[in-house]
Amino acid sequence: MEQILEFSRNNPILIIALLAIMGMIVFTETKRLSRRYQNLPPAQAVRAMNEEGSLILDVRENAEVRDGRIKGAKHIPLKELKTRLNELSKYKDKSVVVYCRSGNRSAQACEILTSNEFEKVVNLHGGMMAWQANNMPVSKK
Structure with a gap:
């Protein structure tokens, strides 16, 4: 767990990019599953x-x-x-x-x-x- 925190502190842009990509995936899948x-x-x-x-x-x-x-x-x-x-x-x-x-x-x-x-x-x-x-x-x- 300590390594993850250290990586996050040293690479904030990568963490932000990962969260953004995960958000886009969740949004896309939610939209796909809810279409009528x-x-x-x-x-x-x-x-x-x-x-x-x-x-x-x-x-x-x-x-x-x-x-x-x-x-x-x-x-x-x-x-x-x-x-x-x-x-x-x-x-x-x-x-x-x-x-x-x-x-x-x-x-x-x-x-x-x-x-x-x-x-x-x-x-x-x-x-x-x-x-x-x-x-x-x-x-x-």
Whole structure:
């Protein structure tokens, strides 16, 4: 125990860095464990997409959608989602699969949806990049 105290006194920057890293790990894990949506890779997200009455929601910007999208997806850019939630109200008890380019904006959209009482929300982990990397179909229309 004495050696630990001596090390701490001689290396305060290392101790501060260790505590900061431990704090970040605890924060990240707490956030992961408390999220109310699923984070699924493309192959598993397809199951949710195939459920009767499900919604596929594209939260990318307009310019990104022109490069292709998942067939049947409804497009609402993330910045407009809060003001357009009424368009999605009939899906509150159905599966809603959300995607963007990489999965980051769609995670934010999933948080918005779950905080507005949507029950079965799925984030497409890796977004369109993962979808295309898995050779899944993309519609250019």
